[in-house]
Amino acid sequence: MNRITATYDIESPLGVDHAATVLAGEQSTGTFTRLAAETDELRERSAARIESLTITGSSPNPSLPSRKSGPAYERGTVTISWSLDNFGVSLPSLFSTLAGNLFELAELSAIRLLDIGLPKEFALAHPGPQFGADGTRELMGGHEGPVIGTIIKPSVGLSPSETAELVQTLIEAGIDFIKDDELQANGPHCPFEERLKLVSRVINLHAEKTGKRVMYAFNITDEIDQMWRNLDLLQEHDGICAMVCMNSVGLTGLRAVRDRSPMIVHGHRAGWGLFSRSPDIGISFTAFQKLWRLAGADHLHVNGLASKFTESDEVVAQSARSVQQPVCEGDGPQHLAMPVYSSGQTVWQIDPARRLLGNDDFIFCAGGGIMSHPSGIGAGVIALRQAAAAAKEGVDIEMYAANAPELKSALETFKKPSIDL
Amino acid sequence: MNRITATYDIESPLGVDHAATVLAGEQSTGTFTRLAAETDELRERSAARIESLTITGSSPNPSLPSRKSGPAYERGTVTISWSLDNFGVSLPSLFSTLAGNLFELAELSAIRLLDIGLPKEFALAHPGPQFGADGTRELMGGHEGPVIGTIIKPSVGLSPSETAELVQTLIEAGIDFIKDDELQANGPHCPFEERLKLVSRVINLHAEKTGKRVMYAFNITDEIDQMWRNLDLLQEHDGICAMVCMNSVGLTGLRAVRDRSPMIVHGHRAGWGLFSRSPDIGISFTAFQKLWRLAGADHLHVNGLASKFTESDEVVAQSARSVQQPVCEGDGPQHLAMPVYSSGQTVWQIDPARRLLGNDDFIFCAGGGIMSHPSGIGAGVIALRQAAAAAKEGVDIEMYAANAPELKSALETFKKPSIDL
Numbered sequence: 001m002n003r004i005t006a007t008y009d010i011e012s013p014l015g016v017d018h019a020a021t022v023l024a025g026e027q028s029t030g031t032f033t034r035l036a037a038e039t040d041e042l043r044e045r046s047a048a049r050i051e052s053l054t055i056t057g058s059s060p061n062p063s064l065p066s067r068k069s070g071p072a073y074e075r076g077t078v079t080i081s082w083s084l085d086n087f088g089v090s091l092p093s094l095f096s097t098l099a100g101n102l103f104e105l106a107e108l109s110a111i112r113l114l115d116i117g118l119p120k121e122f123a124l125a126h127p128g129p130q131f132g133a134d135g136t137r138e139l140m141g142g143h144e145g146p147v148i149g150t151i152i153k154p155s156v157g158l159s160p161s162e163t164a165e166l167v168q169t170l171i172e173a174g175i176d177f178i179k180d181d182e183l184q185a186n187g188p189h190c191p192f193e194e195r196l197k198l199v200s201r202v203i204n205l206h207a208e209k210t211g212k213r214v215m216y217a218f219n220i221t222d223e224i225d226q227m228w229r230n231l232d233l234l235q236e237h238d239g240i241c242a243m244v245c246m247n248s249v250g251l252t253g254l255r256a257v258r259d260r261s262p263m264i265v266h267g268h269r270a271g272w273g274l275f276s277r278s279p280d281i282g283i284s285f286t287a288f289q290k291l292w293r294l295a296g297a298d299h300l301h302v303n304g305l306a307s308k309f310t311e312s313d314e315v316v317a318q319s320a321r322s323v324q325q326p327v328c329e330g331d332g333p334q335h336l337a338m339p340v341y342s343s344g345q346t347v348w349q350i351d352p353a354r355r356l357l358g359n360d361d362f363i364f365c366a367g368g369g370i371m372s373h374p375s376g377i378g379a380g381v382i383a384l385r386q387a388a389a390a391a392k393e394g395v396d397i398e399m400y401a402a403n404a405p406e407l408k409s410a411l412e413t414f415k416k417p418s419i420d421l
Numbered sequence: 422m423n424r425i426t427a428t429y430d431i432e433s434p435l436g437v438d439h440a441a442t443v444l445a446g447e448q449s450t451g452t453f454t455r456l457a458a459e460t461d462e463l464r465e466r467s468a469a470r471i472e473s474l475t476i477t478g479s480s481p482n483p484s485l486p487s488r489k490s491g492p493a494y495e496r497g498t499v500t501i502s503w504s505l506d507n508f509g510v511s512l513p514s515l516f517s518t519l520a521g522n523l524f525e526l527a528e529l530s531a532i533r534l535l536d537i538g539l540p541k542e543f544a545l546a547h548p549g550p551q552f553g554a555d556g557t558r559e560l561m562g563g564h565e566g567p568v569i570g571t572i573i574k575p576s577v578g579l580s581p582s583e584t585a586e587l588v589q590t591l592i593e594a595g596i597d598f599i600k601d602d603e604l605q606a607n608g609p610h611c612p613f614e615e616r617l618k619l620v621s622r623v624i625n626l627h628a629e630k631t632g633k634r635v636m637y638a639f640n641i642t643d644e645i646d647q648m649w650r651n652l653d654l655l656q657e658h659d660g661i662c663a664m665v666c667m668n669s670v671g672l673t674g675l676r677a678v679r680d681r682s683p684m685i686v687h688g689h690r691a692g693w694g695l696f697s698r699s700p701d702i703g704i705s706f707t708a709f710q711k712l713w714r715l716a717g718a719d720h721l722h723v724n725g726l727a728s729k730f731t732e733s734d735e736v737v738a739q740s741a742r743s744v745q746q747p748v749c750e751g752d753g754p755q756h757l758a759m760p761v762y763s764s765g766q767t768v769w770q771i772d773p774a775r776r777l778l779g780n781d782d783f784i785f786c787a788g789g790g791i792m793s794h795p796s797g798i799g800a801g802v803i804a805l806r807q808a809a810a811a812a813k814e815g816v817d818i819e820m821y822a823a824n825a826p827e828l829k830s831a832l833e834t835f836k837k838p839s840i841d842l
Contacts, residue, residue, distance in 0.1 A: 027604065028575075028577055028578075028604070029575040029577060029578050038575045038578070042579070045578060046578035047578075064699060064731075065698075065700065065733075067731050067733075084609070085608060086577045086604065086610070087577075087604070087606065088607060088609050090642075090644070091644070092642050092666065092669035093604070093606045093608070093642060093643070093669070095666075095668070095669040096604060096642065096669045096691050096692070099668075100666070100669075100691035100692050101603070101691050101730070102694075103692060103694025104693060104694035104697075104698070104730040104731050104732070105729070105731065106730055108731075111694075153459075154449075154463060154467070155449065156467045156508075157463040157507075158463070182521055182522070183449070183521070185508065185514045185517070186508075186509060186514070187506060188505070188506050189506050221511075221513050221517065222514070222673075223511070223512070223513065223673055224645060224674075224676070224677045225677075226511075245513065245516075245517045245521070247521075248517045248521075248671075249513050249672065249673040250669075250671005250672055250674050251670065251671055252643075252644055252648075252670040252673070252677075253513075253672075253673035256645045256646075256673075256677075259646070270521035270522050271517070271520050271521050271522075271524060272524070272525060273522075273523075273524025273525035273532075274520065274524050274695070274696065274703065276525075277485050277524060277701075277702045278485060278699045278701065278702050279485075280699065281702075282695065308526070308527060309488075309522070309526065310485075310487045310525050310527045310529075312488075
């Protein structure tokens with residue numbers, strides 16, 4: 001079926017049925033009056049279709065302020081479809097269609113895009129992740145198990161040489177993966193090129209000595225031309241991973257990086273709360289991550305279980321699973337990405353993080369969860385690996401700790417979080 | 422003062438004062454524990470500062486769901502500042518800082534970015550609009566008064582030749598400006614290049630014959646490389662205006678167009694409801710339009726008074742005014758843009774639209790408000806010009822209509838909208 005579907009949670013003072021009709025009209029052939037040129041043939045070819053509709057509730061008050069009011073606000077789930085003939089395989093045009101003016105319709109007092117269904121033809125037209133989990137392991141020299149990572153902190157303020165010193169310490173502690181903070185890209189106090197030079201020297205020396213290549217996600221976020229220059233610089237210094245703040249550069253910025261990148265594209269979702277926090281307006285991660293994968297992100301941040309952020313564990317679990325599921329229907333390219341857990345993570349979260357995926361194809365970033373280990377950073381990394389091994393073997397983490405002193409100490413140091421899954 | 426400020430409306434179960442501290446920490450040097458490397462010197466240099474804070478209310482319930490709860494949710498306005506040393510003059514990095522992880526903090530049960538204050542240094546580092554209102558008039562051959570425009574409808578479904586026929590009719594009717602719908606960029610049924618060729622032929626012939634160049638905003642929205650090719654094609658066909666769906670291409674996409682564009686960049690804000698609809702999460706237009714202007718948009722959609730969309734007239738007025746105000750503090754570049762009114766506009770809205778600006782430097786787009794004039798499209802355009810003349814002369818529109826039959830007929834045809842200003 002050569003159509004794209006989108007499922008929305010909507011609320012309307014005019015009833016879900018009427019509102020769905022307005023929405024489908026606004027996003028295809030319609031306007032507020034039917035024009036002469038809107039012939040039956042044109043409608044047959046180009047009009048959006050309502051594929052299904054379910055009423056889920058009603059409320060005496062609107063969820064969002066709107067120009068239109070009514071005695072009750074009916075809520076429901078509606079699936080709309082469009083022919084690929086309307087916009088072809090253009091990702092930006094798909095976005096204008098799925099997530100454009102409809103968010104401002106006065107007939108709607110709530111609207112959230114819940115999911116997107118893509119035909120094979122659409123997925124085939126996009127590059128998707130170049131490396132994914134397998135490529136990540138390979139670039140790291142054959143890494144096994146989950147990738148244990150950390151973030152450069154303080155987020156901003158360290159100079160390039162201070163950053164490189166910290167990287168040296170982290171590498172000696174046995175870390176697999178390090179990322180710049182999303183706030184640190186090319187600030188005057190820590191210029192990208194200088195940081196890249198000093199950090200790469202440390203990483204490359206270690207790789208030569210030990211054969212282990214630590215993956216450092218350099219934050220290349222900037223204007224298009226500058227991101228391309230940054231990619232060139234990264235390549236000169238044997239970099240294998242470029243981080244992009246996806247909401248800061250937009251879909252076309254991400255794709256422009258993918259098109260010129262010989263390396264992993266690490267997708268940071270800073271700003272995600274804008275799309276996700278309100279139950280009444282926004283886009284679900286399940287839907288948005290498909291667009292990011294089509295545009296080429298290899299790694300995608302999914303938050304962490306029991307994190308310092310606001311999302312429920314259920315949403316985090318759903319997000320993490322979603323990036324490992326095929327991007328389109330049928331036998332098209334799957335374009336799988338690698339989930340990145342982060343924010344307030346410790347040894348306690350590895351087992352549930354692994355269990356919800358059923359595999360080790362994830363990156364697990366901990367900051368305080370490594371740095372604050374009583375026996376030092378090295379012990380912090382070892383403890384996380386022990387927790388990952390316990391999870392893989394299906395052994396209870398506290399039992400496993402009996403023969404794993406670093407893990408035991410970590411379990412005693414970090415508070416057991418309450419995880420709702 | 423070499424600092425950027427951002428003002429937020431926030432709500433927190435932990436009190437506004439505490440929440441502001443968490444926010445400032447998250448968006449600069451802090452993390453959930455204070456690290457050894459976070460020295461006093463580093464904090465002095467790089468930490469975000471709370472510049473001011475006002476408590477505005479309290480509620481027993483949180484506005485948005487969150488992990489943290491409390492007996493009451495305090496609301497307030499807080500202004501935070503950052504040194505330019507943190508991120509330099511990079512627009513994407515500014516975005517990661519002002520509108521990044523903070524939207525997901527569990528300490529906040531509401532957060533909206535209300536405004537941004539930019540120092541001259543920041544504005545100087547960005548190209549800004551290349552043409553603005555003066556350039557728009559000049560490219561149209563010295564146009565006077567507000568620019569009267571319309572949108573190709575149906576939004577999608579017309580072939581290139583059907584589009585060109587409609588353009589011919591509109592031009593003969595005396596229209597100043599026509600734009601593609603945001604849903605129509607380069608669909609298989611109406612390919613960009615073919616549409617451009619046929620539409621340009623009509624426009625160029627008219628310009629040769631009459632000296633009047635109608636401005637057509639071709640929707641070039643696509644991936645970066647394709648947008649650049651579209652710009653080249655536009656130039657080959659004497660195009661003077663390229664339309665970009667800013668939320669579909671992102672800030673770097675908009676800037677990439679500006680950097681290569683020899684013509685007007687018409688900024689469409691489809692998807693804006695995502696940022697604006699909730700009172701509890703989002704970014705105000707006042708704030709976001711500064712970023713779009715820095716990136717180079719000449720025209721910016723601001724919705725219309727008494728429109729089919731959900732925004733209040735007060736917000737529309739504020740939006741329209743904001744794009745005509747200096748982008749930065751002090752004597753830096755003003756980077757002024759031209760507001761575009763649209764959506765359900767008729768002769769009734771011109772006077773209030775002009776009055777709130779105090780000038781004619783705006784584009785006024787009407788669809789049904791032109792097409793549905795009882796004496797035809799030509800009379801529809803004339804009626805709008807008569808309404809604009811009445812507004813400029815400060816004459817009551819109904820009195821003016823006594824000697825303006827097209828306007829009289831339009832006033833009788835279109836219902837007088839209720840405008841709340």
